Amino acid sequence: MSQTLIRNATIVAMDKVHGARPFTGDILIDGASIKAIGAALTAEPDTKIIDGRGKLVMPGLVNSHTHSSETFYRGRYERMPLEIWLLYAYPLLMNDPVGERLLYLRSLLLAMESLRNGVTTFCDDFFDPPRHDLDRLSTVFRAYDDAGIRANVSSAVMNIHTLDALPFAREVMPDDLKALLDFGPPITANAYMDYCRSAFASLHGKSSRLNFMIAPSAPQRCAPDLMLACMDLAVEKGVPFHTHILETKTQAVTGPLLYGKTLIAYMHDLGLLRRNTTIAHSVWVSDDDMRMMGEAGVSVAHNAISNLKLGAGIAPVRRLLDAGVTIGLGTDGVSSNDTSRIFDVMRVAGLVHSAAGPDYDQWLRAEEVLTMATIGGARTAMLEHVTGSLEVGKAADLLILNLRTYPFLPLNDVAKHLVYAENGSSVEMVMVAGRVVMQDGRLTTVDEEAIFDELAELMPAYLAEHAELERRNKAFEPTMAEIHRRSTEMDIGLNRYHG
Template identity: 85%
Template sequence: MTEILIRNATIVAMDAGHGAAPFPGDVLVEGETIKAIGEALTASPDARIIDGQGKLVMPGLVNAHTHSSETFLRGRYERMPLEIWLLYAYPLLMNDPIGERLLYLRSLLLAMESLRNGVTTFCDDFFDPPRHDLDRLATVFRAYDDAGIRANVSSAVMNVHTLDALPFAREVMPAELQALLDFGPPMTANAYIDYCRSAFSSLHGKSGRLNFMIAPSAPQRCSPDLMAACMDLAVEKHVPFHTHILETKTQAVTGQMLHGKSLIAYMHDLGLLKRNTTIAHSVWVSDDDMLLMGKAGVSVAHNAVSNLKLGAGIAPIRRLLDAGVTIGLGTDGVSSNDTSRVFDVMRVAGLVHSAAGPDYETWVAADEILTMATIGGAKTALLEQVTGSLEVGKAADLLILDLRNYPFMPLNDIAKHLVYSENGSSIETVIVAGRIVMENGRLKTVDEQAIFDEIAELVPAYLAEHADLERRNSVFEPIMAEIHRRATRTDIGINRYQGDVVDRHSMS
C-alpha cells in the first residue's frame, strides 16, 4: 500500500484537540487514510517522502454549497437581485438541456478550479431541468471521478409552479405571460424517490469519494409530501437533506403570505428540521427561527460572497453559532460568485460580520472562519467522520502550502493569514483520499490546457444560445422587479441592523 510521509511541517489539524493552533510534526499517509501524526515518524522504504520544512499542512477545504450548472455563466451578471438573476441563470423559458459533452466539461471545470484552490470536497446542488436523467447525473459523477475530488452531488427537485412559489406573482403577471409558463405535470414524490433510489443504487459511494444527496430546492418550491419523502430517504441513507431557505427578503415575505409564519417555522411544523438538514443561506431568520434551528441541530451553508453580490443580505452568523447551529462556507454557484475559491469566501466572511454591530467582541474570529471552511463544512455534508480535519483514520484530504510566500511573510498568526491574506496562491500540493491530485501548482488528473482549449472551442456556441434564451426571458424582468420591490417594502416583523437580523419587538 502506497505511503506518503510529510516530514517536519507546520500542521494545522482542525481536530478537537488542536483546533486552528499550529504545531510541528510529520503526517504519514497510508493508502487513502492518515496513518499517523506526530514527530520523527518512520515509513516504509518505498514511501514518498515530502520535505515539510517551511510548509503548512492543513485539511482540504470543504465547499458546503455550490451549483455546477452555473459554471459557464461566470462573469455574466451583476446588479441583479436573486429573483431577477434567476430569470437568466435558471430561465423560466428553457432550451433543450446542455449537451452531454458540455455537461461533462462544465462539471470538470468546477472540480478543476476547486482542487487548484484547495477545495477537496464540495456539495454540488446540481440542477438539470426540465427532467431528472440518471445518465446525465452519471456524467457529472464521471467528471468528478476523473478529477479526483470528493463530492456530494444532488439532483435538485421542485414541483410547485414558479408563480405559486413567489409572493404577488399571480396578481402582477399578465395572463398572457402566465400562459407561457406551462411546465407540464409536476414531479410527484413517488417518481422522485424512485429516481433517487436508482441514483443510490448506481452512483452513491462511487470510488469511495462520491455520494448522492437529497436536495429539495426550497420549502416554497416543493410540496409537503415531496419534502417529507425526501427527508425520510435522506435519514434512511444518512445523507444531507440539502435545501435553500430564507435567502432573500422576498422569501421571507413568501413564508408569511403562504403559511402565516416563517419558512423555518413551516419546516419545523412539518418535522423537517433535523441533524441532516442543511440550509443554504439562512439570511432572513428571526430569533425564534434560530432557536428552532439550534435545538434541531441543523447546519447552514453560509454563502457570504453570493449573498452580497445578489443583494440578499448578511446572515446573522454570530447569533446562529450562539444558537448551536453548525456553519459551513459555500461559494454558491460560479454565476452568483464568479469563482469557486473558498479562500475568497473566508476573507469576505471574516470581514463582513464586523459590520454586524458595534459590539466588537462578538465579531467572527479567524479561527471560527477556518473551522467553517474545514470541519464545519464537513459536518454540513455529514462527512465529519471522513474529512474536514487531520486525524488518524480519516481520509487523507489535505493541502501543503508554502509558508515562504507573500501571504505569510512575515509570519504572525497562521489562522489570520489563512483567512485574511491567503487566496490559494501558496498551495503547492493537494491530496484527496491519499492521492496527489495537484503538485507544484499543476493538476495531475487532467490535462488543464486541453480542457481549456476544448471549452474555448465549444462553449461560445452554447453561450450564443443562452443569450437568445436571456432575450426571451427578459419579458418577465419587469414582473420580477415588481415582486422584488413589493417584498422589500413589506413588513415581516424583522429588520436589518448593520448586517444582522434583529427582532423588531426586541428593539422597542
C-alpha cells in the same frame, strides 16, 4: 498500499485537540488515509518522503454549497437581486438541456478550479431541468471521478409552480406571460423517490469519494409530501437533506403570506428540521427560527459573497453559532460569486460580519472562519467522520502550502494569514484520499490545456444560444422587479430578522 511521510511540517489539524493552533510534526499517509500524526515518525523503506520544513499542512477546504449548472456564467451578471437574476441563470423559458459533452466539461471545470485552489470536497446542488435523468447525473459523477475530487451531488427537485412559490406573482404577472409557463405535470414524490433510489443503487459510493445527496430546492417550491419523502430517504441513507431557505427578503415575506409563519417555522411544524438538514443561506431568520434550528442540530451553508452580490443581505452568523447551528462556507454557483475559491469566501466572511454591528466582541475570529471552511463544512455535508480535519483514520484530504510566500511573510498568526491574506496562491500540493491531484501549480488528473482548448472552441456557440434565451426571458423582468419591490417595502416585522 503506498505510504507517504510528510516530515517536520507546520500542521493545522482542525481536530478537537489542536483546533487551529499550529504545531510541528509528521504525518504518515497509508494508501487513502492518515495512519499517524506525531513527531519523528518511522515508515517503511519505500515510503515517499516529503520535506515539510517551511510548509504548512492543513485539511482540504470544504465548499458546502455550490451549483455546477452555473459554471459557464461567470462574469455575466451584476446588479440583479436573486429573483431577477434567476430569470437568466435559471430561465423560466428553457432550451433543451446542455449536451452531454458540455455537461461533462461544465462539471469538470468546476472540479478543476476547486482543486487548484485547495477545495477537496464540495456539495454540488446540481440542477438539470426539465427532468431527472440518471444518465446525465452519471456524467456529472464521471467528471468528478476523473478530476479526483470528493463530492456530494444532488439532482435538485421542485414541484410547485413558480406562480405559486412567489408572493404576489399571480397578481402582478400579465396573463399572456402566465400562459407561457406551462411546465407540464409536476414530478410526484413517488417518482422522485424512485429516481433517488436508482441513484443510490447505481452511483452513490461506487467511488469512495462520491455520494448522492437529496436536495429539495426550497420549502415554498416543494409540496409537503415530497419534502417528507426526501427527509425519510435522507435519514435512511445518512445523507444531507440539502435545501435553500430564507435567502432574500422576498423569501422572508413568502412564509407569512403563504403559510402564516416563517419558512423555518413551517419546516419545523412539518418535522423537517433534523441533523440531516443543511440550509443554504439562512439570511432572514428570526431569533425563534434560530432557536428551533439550534435545538434540531441543523447546519447552514453560509454564502457570504453570493449573498452580497445578489443583495440578499448578511446572515446572522454569530447568532446562529450562539444558537448551536453548525456553519460551513459555500461559494454558491460561480455565476453569483464568480469564483469557486473558498479562500475568497473565508476572507469576505471574516470581514463582512464586522459591519453587522459595533459590538466587536461579536465579530468573527479567524479560527471560527477556518473551522467553517474545514470541519464545519464537513459536518454540513455529513462527512465529518471522513474529512475536514487531520486525524488518524480519516481520509488524507490535505493541502501543503509554502510558507515562504507573500501571504505568510512575516509569519505572525497562521489562522489569520489563512483567512485574511491567503488566496490559494501558496498551495503547492493538494491530496484527496491519499492521491496527489495537484502539485506545483498543475493538476495531475486532467490535461488542463486540452480542456481549455475544447471550451474555447465550444463556448461561443453555446453562449450565443444562451444570450437568445436571456432575451426571451427578459419579458418576465418587470414582474420579478415588482415582486422584489413589494417584498422589500413590506413591513411585517421582518427587519428584526436581519443582520
